[in-house]
Amino acid sequence: MQGLAEQLYSELRERILAGTLEPGARLPSTRRMAADRGLARNTVIDAFDRLAGEGYIESRTGSGSFVASTLPEARLHALPPQIAAKRPPQSARAALSQRAEAVLGEVAIMEGEGFPPCVPDLSHFPFKEWQSAVSRAWRNLRQGEAAYGGPGGHIELRTAIAHHLQLSRQVRCTPAQVVVTNGAQHGLDLCARLLADAGDTALVEDPGYPGARRMFRAANLELAPVPLDEEGVAPTARHWRRRPKLVYITPSHQFPSGVVMSLSRRRALLDAAAAHGAWIIEDDYDGEFRFSGRPIASLQGIDRDQRVIYLGTFSKALFPGLRLGYLVLPEPIAPRFALAAAQLAFEGRLVTQGVLANFMRSGQFAAHVRRMRLVYEARRDLFVRTWRRELGDAAPLSGMDTGMHLLVELPAGIDRQVSEAAAAQGIAAQSLSSFYLGPPTRHGLVIGYGGVHEQAIRRHAHTLAQLVRGALRIPG
Numbered sequence: 001m002q003g004l005a006e007q008l009y010s011e012l013r014e015r016i017l018a019g020t021l022e023p024g025a026r027l028p029s030t031r032r033m034a035a036d037r038g039l040a041r042n043t044v045i046d047a048f049d050r051l052a053g054e055g056y057i058e059s060r061t062g063s064g065s066f067v068a069s070t071l072p073e074a075r076l077h078a079l080p081p082q083i084a085a086k087r088p089p090q091s092a093r094a095a096l097s098q099r100a101e102a103v104l105g106e107v108a109i110m111e112g113e114g115f116p117p118c119v120p121d122l123s124h125f126p127f128k129e130w131q132s133a134v135s136r137a138w139r140n141l142r143q144g145e146a147a148y149g150g151p152g153g154h155i156e157l158r159t160a161i162a163h164h165l166q167l168s169r170q171v172r173c174t175p176a177q178v179v180v181t182n183g184a185q186h187g188l189d190l191c192a193r194l195l196a197d198a199g200d201t202a203l204v205e206d207p208g209y210p211g212a213r214r215m216f217r218a219a220n221l222e223l224a225p226v227p228l229d230e231e232g233v234a235p236t237a238r239h240w241r242r243r244p245k246l247v248y249i250t251p252s253h254q255f256p257s258g259v260v261m262s263l264s265r266r267r268a269l270l271d272a273a274a275a276h277g278a279w280i281i282e283d284d285y286d287g288e289f290r291f292s293g294r295p296i297a298s299l300q301g302i303d304r305d306q307r308v309i310y311l312g313t314f315s316k317a318l319f320p321g322l323r324l325g326y327l328v329l330p331e332p333i334a335p336r337f338a339l340a341a342a343q344l345a346f347e348g349r350l351v352t353q354g355v356l357a358n359f360m361r362s363g364q365f366a367a368h369v370r371r372m373r374l375v376y377e378a379r380r381d382l383f384v385r386t387w388r389r390e391l392g393d394a395a396p397l398s399g400m401d402t403g404m405h406l407l408v409e410l411p412a413g414i415d416r417q418v419s420e421a422a423a424a425q426g427i428a429a430q431s432l433s434s435f436y437l438g439p440p441t442r443h444g445l446v447i448g449y450g451g452v453h454e455q456a457i458r459r460h461a462h463t464l465a466q467l468v469r470g471a472l473r474i475p476g
């Protein structure tokens, strides 16, 4: 499907998701819609067919097409009916622990249409090749891969990760320092539980990544928010006096502001962490995707005191449903950390890990990352061009050299309002202030463009720019 049919499909899908076309609402006939819009009837039929195929609308013979009562997205995340029916009533909420309530109380990262911040593109991943590799691995199952497996994960994957990180991120490590995890979130959980005790303090960037805060809260750690400046996170003596056990940072591309930590700040942070006996968790979630300037080496690579735990994920470089990531631990603690991690979970899934190891060894991983860097760069450029054409410098952009999100800067007080107005039109554009623990000092919109197709970037950027224009009272 292409051109006008695609446009019509997207428009109707968005209106359905935004609720402006309500569940059960009747759509005009294809003939009527074609006439109203000056389109060929086949164009409308194509769009309707796709919407029906994906479950957004239902066609009833003789009576026309209706918006489905359950949308595919909702269905995907819904519980099976027999479980949903047994859901506890609202009054039973107190039954969860205080830690669980704190986890649930964290700000949710937006999903869905528009510019959700954490979504990679899935349309370019070579799923066919991946599927063949997985089938091949099961056909030729090696006995060891069906067993419990040793601490740290599949040795071939640990080796491939170490090799990749040495080359591309200047991480200094051996395979023995690598622990394979179920994504960054699991890595954070392990750090919180194996490197800190309940009541210990974790310094976190403010604004910062709610996923990390969730894990620290689940481990009963005290969170101490640290403000950012233009060089990155800026802890002062006051923060160090709290004797933090953990310092969580995203130096390559601060989440969500996009600030890149300067070299002098990196050195100062390493020195202070060593002096105070704190562990630094370096979350390098999208460092592979740097578009311009020199590649920024990892903080871990310049650490002389073995205080940095390097945290990585395949969620952005490959796909989030893979649920694989890794930690690189300082040599002195790696073996016991890996052992404790294994004793907590006996991870398994060695077949998938073996497939990923091959994918990395064969060069397919590096090729995919290279390809995606170009895709993301093109999408970023498209957003930037569209935005600047719409608004000039009225709402400047920053944090754009890396990753798959950037920041639209706005004056204080309007980012939540614009974000809500955009959500009402079915466009996710999360406010920067929603990511703060303390009072927000910067304001704006976090624009995730990674998983957004080109046409949608143009359309949503235009709508969002109109909303910003209104909020800034720019005429025209």
Ligand SMILES: Cc1ncc(COP(=O)(O)O)c(C=O)c1O
Pocket: 118, 119, 182, 183, 184, 185, 186, 209, 211, 250, 255, 283, 285, 312, 313, 314, 315, 320, 324, 325
């Ligand atoms: C800052 C940050 N860290 C890590 C992740 C990835 O987490 P995971 O590997 O658990 O999918 C994300 C994803 O959105 C992120 O934004």
